[in-house]
Every structure is written in C-alpha cells, then in structure tokens.
Amino acid sequence: MILASSTTVDLARAQFATTSIYHFLFVPLTLGLGPIVAIFQTQWHRTRNEAWLRLTHFFGTLFLINFAIGVATGLVQEFQFGMNWSVYSKFVGNVFGAPLAIEGLAAFFLESTFLGLWIFGWNRLSPRLHLATLWIAVVGSWLSAYFILVANSFMQDPVGYRIENGQAVLTSVWALLGSHWAYYAFIHTILAGLTAGAAVVFGVCCWHFARGRNVETFRPAAKVALIVLVPVSCFNLWFGSHFGILVTSLQPMKISASEAQWDTCSHCAFSLFQVGGFTQQDQTPSFSIEIPGLLSYLSTGSFSGTVQGLTTLNDDYKANYGPGNYMPPVETIYWSMRGMAYSGSFVALVALVGAFLYWKRRLERLRWFLWVGVVATAFPFIACIFGWMLTEIGRQPWIVQGLLKTDTANSPAVSTTWLVISLAVFVTLYVVLLVLDVWLMRRYAGRDPKDAGEEPAGAAPAPAVGY
Amino acid sequence: MDLQNLWFVLIAVLWSGYFLLEGFDFGVGMLLPYLPRDDEERSEMFQTIGPVWDGNEVWLVTAGGATFAAFPAWYATMFSGLYIALLAVLFFLIIRVISFEWRSKSTSPRWRRVWLWANAVGSFGASLIWGVGLSNLLYGMPINSNGDFSGTFWDLFNGYTVLGGLTVVAIFAFHGATFLTLRTTGDLLERAKTASKQLSVLAAALGAVFLVLTVVVAVNRNDKSVFPPVLPAAIGVAALVLAVVLVYARRWAWAFTMTGLGTIAVVVTIFTSLFPRVMVSSTSAVYSLTVSNSASQHYTLAVMTVVALIFVPLVLLYQGWTYHVFRARVGGRGGEPTH
Numbered sequence A: 001m002i003l004a005s006s007t008t009v010d011l012a013r014a015q016f017a018t019t020s021i022y023h024f025l026f027v028p029l030t031l032g033l034g035p036i037v038a039i040f041q042t043q044w045h046r047t048r049n050e051a052w053l054r055l056t057h058f059f060g061t062l063f064l065i066n067f068a069i070g071v072a073t074g075l076v077q078e079f080q081f082g083m084n085w086s087v088y089s090k091f092v093g094n095v096f097g098a099p100l101a102i103e104g105l106a107a108f109f110l111e112s113t114f115l116g117l118w119i120f121g122w123n124r125l126s127p128r129l130h131l132a133t134l135w136i137a138v139v140g141s142w143l144s145a146y147f148i149l150v151a152n153s154f155m156q157d158p159v160g161y162r163i164e165n166g167q168a169v170l171t172s173v174w175a176l177l178g179s180h181w182a183y184y185a186f187i188h189t190i191l192a193g194l195t196a197g198a199a200v201v202f203g204v205c206c207w208h209f210a211r212g213r214n215v216e217t218f219r220p221a222a223k224v225a226l227i228v229l230v231p232v233s234c235f236n237l238w239f240g241s242h243f244g245i246l247v248t249s250l251q252p253m254k255i256s257a258s259e260a261q262w263d264t265c266s267h268c269a270f271s272l273f274q275v276g277g278f279t280q281q282d283q284t285p286s287f288s289i290e291i292p293g294l295l296s297y298l299s300t301g302s303f304s305g306t307v308q309g310l311t312t313l314n315d316d317y318k319a320n321y322g323p324g325n326y327m328p329p330v331e332t333i334y335w336s337m338r339g340m341a342y343s344g345s346f347v348a349l350v351a352l353v354g355a356f357l358y359w360k361r362r363l364e365r366l367r368w369f370l371w372v373g374v375v376a377t378a379f380p381f382i383a384c385i386f387g388w389m390l391t392e393i394g395r396q397p398w399i400v401q402g403l404l405k406t407d408t409a410n411s412p413a414v415s416t417t418w419l420v421i422s423l424a425v426f427v428t429l430y431v432v433l434l435v436l437d438v439w440l441m442r443r444y445a446g447r448d449p450k451d452a453g454e455e456p457a458g459a460a461p462a463p464a465v466g467y
Numbered sequence B: 001m002d003l004q005n006l007w008f009v010l011i012a013v014l015w016s017g018y019f020l021l022e023g024f025d026f027g028v029g030m031l032l033p034y035l036p037r038d039d040e041e042r043s044e045m046f047q048t049i050g051p052v053w054d055g056n057e058v059w060l061v062t063a064g065g066a067t068f069a070a071f072p073a074w075y076a077t078m079f080s081g082l083y084i085a086l087l088a089v090l091f092f093l094i095i096r097v098i099s100f101e102w103r104s105k106s107t108s109p110r111w112r113r114v115w116l117w118a119n120a121v122g123s124f125g126a127s128l129i130w131g132v133g134l135s136n137l138l139y140g141m142p143i144n145s146n147g148d149f150s151g152t153f154w155d156l157f158n159g160y161t162v163l164g165g166l167t168v169v170a171i172f173a174f175h176g177a178t179f180l181t182l183r184t185t186g187d188l189l190e191r192a193k194t195a196s197k198q199l200s201v202l203a204a205a206l207g208a209v210f211l212v213l214t215v216v217v218a219v220n221r222n223d224k225s226v227f228p229p230v231l232p233a234a235i236g237v238a239a240l241v242l243a244v245v246l247v248y249a250r251r252w253a254w255a256f257t258m259t260g261l262g263t264i265a266v267v268v269t270i271f272t273s274l275f276p277r278v279m280v281s282s283t284s285a286v287y288s289l290t291v292s293n294s295a296s297q298h299y300t301l302a303v304m305t306v307v308a309l310i311f312v313p314l315v316l317l318y319q320g321w322t323y324h325v326f327r328a329r330v331g332g333r334g335g336e337p338t339h
Helices: A002-047 A050-083 A086-119 A127-156 A174-178 A182-208 A215-250 A254-260 A294-298 A310-321 A332-359 A365-374 A379-393 A414-446 B003-031 B039-049 B055-069 B072-081 B083-105 B110-140 B157-184 B186-222 B230-248 B252-274 B298-325
Strands: A161-164 A169-172 A270-275 A289-292 A396-400 B277-279
Touching: A002 A050, A002 A086, A002 A127, A002 A182, A002 A365, A002 A379, A002 A414, A002 B186, A050 A182, A050 A215, A050 A414, A050 B072, A050 B083, A086 A127, A086 A169, A086 A174, A086 A396, A086 B055, A086 B110, A086 B298, A127 A174, A127 A182, A127 A396, A127 B186, A161 A365, A161 B055, A169 B298, A182 A215, A182 A332, A182 A365, A182 A379, A182 B083, A182 B186, A215 A254, A215 A294, A215 A332, A254 A310, A254 B003, A270 A294, A270 A332, A289 B003, A289 B110, A294 A310, A294 B039, A332 A379, A365 B039, A365 B110, A365 B277, B003 B055, B003 B110, B003 B252, B039 B083, B039 B157, B055 B083, B072 B083, B083 B110, B110 B157, B110 B186, B110 B252, B157 B186, B157 B230, B186 B230, B186 B252, B230 B252, B252 B277
Parallel strands: none
Antiparallel strands: A161 A169, A270 A289
16 A cells, blocks of 8 residues: 555656656747747847848747647646645645636736737738737746746745645735745746747757858847847856755755755865765765865855755754655755756857857857757756756655645545556657657758748748738 | 635636637537638638637636636545546647647648647547536536545546537537638638538537536536526527527527527536535535635635736737737638748
C-alpha cells in the first residue's frame, strides 16, 4: 500500500513535471517573440518600409506555430491540479484558485481575443488599430504570466493567508498579489522570455547569414534582436542572482542544496564544478573548482555573509515540523542551478560578441560565429528548463512550502493505472507535436521572407498583404 | 443572494458562455469532413471560426479557474473523479487547438487532411464528453465520505449520461451548421443550409428528450421538485422546436438565436436541477457536494466578485466587438489571414 501510494505520487509528479517543462518551452517564446514581432510591425507602421512588414509576417508565423502548443498545454496545466492533486487543490483553492481565475478573466481573454483579431484583422482593421491589437495581446500574455506566477509563488512563499479547518484561507488579496516572490519571479520570467524570443530571432538571422541568404532583409532583424538581447540577457544574470538573495531568506534549504553546502559557513566559496559531495555520507567533493566568498555574496549580498548548511537546516526543520528528511535531491538541484546559470551566461556572451561583430560590420561574414548564434538559440530554453527544475524540485518535500507535503497532496481517487495511461498519452502527444513543431519551425525559419505571407511551396492562394 | 449562490450562478454563466460560443465552433469542426467539397471551401470553413475559437475556449479556462477559486472541493472532486474523461477532453482539445494554426502551414493534401480530421474528431470528442460529464454531476457519481470519487471509469456511463453526450453533440452540430448559414457564401452556404435542416429535427428531438429526462433525474435522484428545473427545460424545448420551424422558414439569424438559447438551456437546466448540490453522490445522498460545503470562504468570494464585476463586462464588450469586426461572410476575398 505504501509502495502503491509512493508510485502514484511519483507518477503524478512525473506527469506534472513533463507538462510544465513542455509548456514552458512555448511560453517564453510567446512572451518574448510577441513583443519583438510587435516592434517590427511598429517599425513598419512608422516607416512604411515593406522590409519591416516582411519581418512581421515572417516572425509572426514562427510565433503562431508555437503559440498554439502553448495554449493547448496551458489547458493541461490548469486541469492537472484538480485531476492529479485533489488534496492540494482543496487545501489551497481558497487562495491559489483566485489568481488562476483572475488570469482567465483579466489576462487570457485579452490575449486570445486580441491575437485572433491580429491574425485575421489585416484587412479589416485600420493599420493603427491592427497594430494595437498585437500590443494588447502582448500585454495580455505578460499579465497572464504575472497571475500564474502569483499562484506559483504561493507554493514557494505562502503569504496573505491563514489556516482554518485544515485549509489555507485567503486573508489579503493585496498581500497575495504583492508577494515579493511573485514580483521577482515575474521580472525574471519576462526577461527569460525576452531572451528566448530575441535569441530565436538572432539565431534565425545567423542561419540566413551563414547560408548567405536574404542578408539585407535580416540585418535589421538582427539589430533589433541584439538591442533586446544584450541588455536583457546580461541584466537577467544579475537579476537572477539577486533573486537568489530573496530565495535564501525564504527557502534557505533550496539555496544550500543548490550549492551542496552541507555545513554552515561564512565567507563561503562558490563551487563552479564538483565531483562527489552530493550525499550525506559523502559530503566532501573529491574534486572541485571554487571561487572564494562568492557563494556568500550571491546568497546574502555580502562576501562575509553566513549560509546555513543543509544539515543544520534539516535539524531546524525537524524541530519545527517533526521527524523526516527535508532536503531536496541535492545533486539534481546543484546541477539544475548550474545548468541554468551557465546557459544564461552563454547566451549573454554570444549576445555581447554578436553585438560587437555587428558594430564592426563583420557579423554576416564570420561563419563559425554565425553557427554559434544558431546553436545559442537552444540555450535560453535549456536555462528555463533547469530554472524551473531548481524552483520546483528545490521546494521538495513541500508542495506548499512549510504547509503541505507533496506526498500527501495527490488525488486519492486516481489509480496507478489511470496515471500510467495519462502519462503515456501526454508523453506520446508531446513528442509527436514537438517533432512536428521542430519540422515546421525549420521549414518556416528557412524561408525567404518575401514569401512570408504565403505558403512555403507557394501554391496557396496569395492573400493580400497589407491593407 | 449570498456570495456562494452568486458564484454557483456565475459558474453556470461561464459554462453557458462556453457552450454558446465554443458550441458553434465545435459544430463547425464536426461538419468539416462533410460540408466542403474542395480545399478552398475547407479553408473558408476554418476561417469562419478562425478569429474567435481561442477567445471562445477561454470561457472554459475561466470556468475551470473560477470553480477552483470559488468551489475548491467541487473542482478537486470533479477533476479527479472525471480523470479519464478529462484526459480525453484534453487530448481532443489539444489536437484541435493545434489544427487551427498548423493546417495551413503546408500545402500537402495529406497534412491538411490529418489536421482537418484532428479538428473534427477533437470537436466531436470534446462535445460528447462535456455532455457525458455534466450530466454525471446530476445523475450522481460514486463519491465517498471524504468527497472523493470511488468508482471506475465505466461508472460514468449509463443511459442518461450517454444521452447527454449525444444531445450535446447533436445540438452543437446544429448550432454550428446554423452559424455557417450566416458566415458562408455560394455552394458552401447552400450545403450549410441543408445540413442545418437535416440536423434540426434530430437535435431538437434529442434535446427535448434529454431536457425532460433531466427534470425526471432531478426529481428522482436529487430530491428536487419539478419546478424550477422544468422552467429552463421548457424554454430549451421551445427554443429548439422554434429553431426547427425557423430553419424551415429560412429565417437563419433567428434560428441561430434559438439554437444558442437551446444550448444555454441545456446548461441552465442541469445547473438548476443540481442546486443546492454541485455533485450528486450515488453512494449516499449525504456525501453529495453542495454549494455551501464546497465553497471558498467569504473573503475569496468577495474578491472574486469584484474581479468578475470589473472584467466580465469588459470581456463581453471586446468579444462582442470581435464578432462585429468579423461579421462579414467568408468566401472570395477578404478575411484571409496572412500567416
């Protein structure tokens, strides 16, 4: 029976993780590519230069190919709480449900309706109004991210509630909406989205430059991408580490686990890379590269700051919450943190070098770098995957930090068989859709933007471009 | 009216909005394999709902979120109890959502056929399961003393709930065909009119039987009096019968109004029959979830009420405007998307 229940929890977690990670491959693209397409269209609106219109159509198509999967998997996200986590849903519904419902009413309606207007409104709305529909859809998608992150922040740092009859009950919606965690997570997420969107635009430009195609058309797109990418990716590195200080104060276990820091220390060194040292039995790495003092700085803002060790924290938790193991899987968290930070740094580096080369007018000819630019497209997404792994696995064993544990929060009504069926269905569907998505993206990203209003094969009836 | 009851009504409104709006785009989806004769007509059919399906689907997202916020226990029991059914709904909705953006992305006939069928199967499947699912709330599911579903997938199926599923499919198809009579031109328009006529009698007959049975189920299994459930049921039957008459009288806009009213009446009859319960337990009446034992606290409901009062009118305003923008018939030149 115990075995059965731990299996169902693991399956439910596997399913949630799969859907969340998959969903979040498409979300950053929606958040980041949307505004860039809107910038292109704004430029066209201002200058009347057809080149901007072609870029709008070209990248607009890439945006929509992915937007569809984002919408579809978002629905799975919303349903999964009730389907797989009914105990959790009953426990947090009073609080957690509110931002989800507000997201629908205040944000997702806006995004979906106005995106429909944008896609089909080219010939029906005035140019100014049509441009506005895209910006409104972008605002909708950003608002949507905010409300979803408010909900998520309640799992990390519950605020604005009290416990009544075994349920979390909302006491202040302003405290909930004003959660510091949510603000930090929102800015970090939007910056990550912009990084992903700009990196995709830059990567596509590099791809065309490397093949010597459509160089004139893509040069302005590369410029816009770099103008976004350089400050955003660099700022997000700083902001992410700054976020770490907040996390240290609210979820010290997560930060200590992400550093495999077993003992409490001050002037703590940051481990860049290590072999071993990830278990209670083996706390000292057999090999490591460290930067003195940096961990203290990153987690407290001071080079001499004290960082609580895992062992100490676990004892504190035991004293507060009773016997048990309160440490997340250390090795996974350690590498997730580095996977995120190193991927993000790589993107920032590519952006800086790319901007330098663009400034020196050498970007289009430096083939090896162009291919680096193409490969770099994947890294914002890798950073997002690891970032969410750090956030969510690092919260374990809690589903709501300090209030409810994950292994007691799943749906009693849902059997192992059902979970296996649903996991199989989702994984199969996700894989098939990802393969088709990559195929479509490749096909559309490789086109000549002059054909952007049409089918790649050119056989479809050519719609009237413009007004 | 206290806030708990107000939110029960609002959840019913959200489901009504979802059925009214996505109902016709599901209907159009189901007719995709039958009405168009060539690729151009197929594209035209997609275009009739292209600008609006996504906004329509948000009514479902909001209904889900609002149920989570206002009635956490209802949301938890319903979504975990209907697990496999909702898994199927998600599958159908995913392939359908993607078909809208992806079908036009290749000219390969096989690719286009696959996504056309994805839309059709998704529309049919999702409609069927919503019908089965909502009628289960009233007919009763095995729910234990913890408020958890304790049955198997097959417990969801019986004569009444299957009829509920088929009824929703038929009404949506009729609703969709009638919608197409207002949005298409030429041969496609003529075929839409024929389809609307053919579907009208079937949809009205199934609808009438289902609505009457719903009142019977409410009385027998949920301890309700005949009134008030009979009121929305009667309005629904009248609307559907009128829709048949209007279709044969070729008054398409009025017929569409009546199919819309009939669609809403199905939701309203089920919700009226449920009240004050939200999910009937077939294990024991005392285990049924009710408005008061599944609702959130007053403060959450008050916050949500303010949010709804601000945003629902706004949503209605800009969605209404969208329908106004895309009011012209599709066909020939005009509304073709450039993406």
